[in-house]
Amino acid sequence: MINKIFSATPKNCFLLLICSIFCIFSYSCTQERQPCLTPKIASLNIESIHYTTDTGTIPIDTGLNAAIFGALSTKGLENIIYLQQSANFTISLSPVADSCKWLFATDTIGSFTDTFTFYYKRQLKFLSNACGYTYFYTLDSLHTTHYIVDSFLITNTSVTNNVNTKHLKIYIHPDY
Amino acid sequence: MLTQNILKYTFTLIISLLFVLIASTAYCQTTTDTTKSDTTQQKIIKKDFGGKQICFSADIFHPVYNYLYANQTAYEFTLDYYLHKDLYIIAEGGWGSSNVDYTDLKYKTNNSFFRFGLNRSLLIKNDSNDWDMMCIGIRLAMADIKRSAASYTVIDSLWGSSPGNLPDKSFIATWLELDMGTRVQLVKCLSAGWTIRVKFLLNGKSFNDLAPSFIAGYGRGDKNAVFDVNFYISYAIRWRKETKKLEEEMH
Numbered sequence: 001m002i003n004k005i006f007s008a009t010p011k012n013c014f015l016l017l018i019c020s021i022f023c024i025f026s027y028s029c030t031q032e033r034q035p036c037l038t039p040k041i042a043s044l045n046i047e048s049i050h051y052t053t054d055t056g057t058i059p060i061d062t063g064l065n066a067a068i069f070g071a072l073s074t075k076g077l078e079n080i081i082y083l084q085q086s087a088n089f090t091i092s093l094s095p096v097a098d099s100c101k102w103l104f105a106t107d108t109i110g111s112f113t114d115t116f117t118f119y120y121k122r123q124l125k126f127l128s129n130a131c132g133y134t135y136f137y138t139l140d141s142l143h144t145t146h147y148i149v150d151s152f153l154i155t156n157t158s159v160t161n162n163v164n165t166k167h168l169k170i171y172i173h174p175d176y
Numbered sequence: 177m178l179t180q181n182i183l184k185y186t187f188t189l190i191i192s193l194l195f196v197l198i199a200s201t202a203y204c205q206t207t208t209d210t211t212k213s214d215t216t217q218q219k220i221i222k223k224d225f226g227g228k229q230i231c232f233s234a235d236i237f238h239p240v241y242n243y244l245y246a247n248q249t250a251y252e253f254t255l256d257y258y259l260h261k262d263l264y265i266i267a268e269g270g271w272g273s274s275n276v277d278y279t280d281l282k283y284k285t286n287n288s289f290f291r292f293g294l295n296r297s298l299l300i301k302n303d304s305n306d307w308d309m310m311c312i313g314i315r316l317a318m319a320d321i322k323r324s325a326a327s328y329t330v331i332d333s334l335w336g337s338s339p340g341n342l343p344d345k346s347f348i349a350t351w352l353e354l355d356m357g358t359r360v361q362l363v364k365c366l367s368a369g370w371t372i373r374v375k376f377l378l379n380g381k382s383f384n385d386l387a388p389s390f391i392a393g394y395g396r397g398d399k400n401a402v403f404d405v406n407f408y409i410s411y412a413i414r415w416r417k418e419t420k421k422l423e424e425e426m427h
Contacts, residue, residue: 033278071334073336074336078334092334094335096336100335126384128387129276129389129396132280132329132330133280133328135338
């Protein structure tokens with residue numbers, strides 16, 4: 001049989017008081033705004049691939065030594081330089097327009113630079129009260145020059161804050 | 177992200193199952209104990225005839241919390257009525273508001289809410305004046321939320337910030353609660369107790385455009401499952417059944 005566990009003894013009243021104080025203090029220590037734990041900016045993830053010939057199927061080492069992506073914004077040119085060899089790159093699209101331009105160079109000493117012009121639709125997205133709003137995008141088309149880039153393939157048109165999704169494959173010119 | 181969600185919901189499920197497990201264990205012990213002897217059975221029958229009670233409770237936890245955390249308010253009240261066999265019918269209500277004033281997001285909300293459900297006491301009454309209880313319960317709740325026009329800014333250090341506005345909006349939130357709590361009689365008719373609640377939002381998808389940061393009676397509106405605590409001061413009105421009715425029911 002369960003005997004009476006709770007009665008108004010001084011001991012139980014004291015325990016009740018302690019529990020109350022603990023809970024109030026644990027609540028009061030809560031931060032005013034919860035930390036944002038998800039990426040706030042939608043990322044467009046690019047993979048570079050380099051074949052030795054036009055008809056080749058086995059890519060050579062596609063890592064670019066010091067690739068540069070430059071955003072042509074209203075503030076001017078803002079460069080993102082990848083200091084380590086990489087074949088995977090991340091850029092963002094402009095939330096203030098329906099198109100944006102990025103310059104691309106395979107290294108810091110190369111003279112050839114290609115221009116990517118992205119055309120897309122924006123969708124306002126509420127992430128959470130901690131993170132606020134952001135824009136997700138649907139890619140419509142991509143125009144590019146062909147100094148270094150031979151061709152490209154859009155693999156996923158939905159650009160969200162999912163960092164694991166690959167959106168674009170760029171094929172480096174075989175002669176490069 | 178997916179893994180985080182799975183872990184979060186698994187944790188919530190485990191806690192909920194613990195609630196049920198604790199409750200069922202206590203209930204099973206009670207049931208087993210009553211079969212041990214006739215005298216024990218008589219005691220259990222007698223406890224149903226201990227009288228009637230209607231109890232009004234005011235939550236003191238959230239007003240204190242509001243004092244410490246000025247951006248939101250919540251006031252909660254409970255009315256419970258003892259039906260029979262340790263069963264209480266519960267009606268709860270309250271109101272509250274919140275003010276979100278971040279650099280990239282600003283809006284206000286206010287809401288009232290109503291909960292309806294049952295509590296079952298897990299303690300055996302010692303005598304007719306024994307109204308101390310440890311209980312489990314279930315509630316179905318609804319809140320009527322009004323949100324002011326909201327302003328937001330999508331901050332992007334590379335391309336520039338993009339501000340915008342959303343019109344005001346009214347909507348309904350419904351949720352289900354599993355509760356566990358205690359109530360201890362301090363002096364005649366005056367009791368104190370606490371309740372821990374696990375709440376599951378049933379229509380969270382309707383807040384996709386802007387989930388309220390706080391819903392009085394529920395908690396964070398952008399979470400589909402939340403925990404909450406209440407501390408109550410209660411005042412009870414008690415009366416006894418007529419003797420004839422008691423005898424009839426005993427037979």
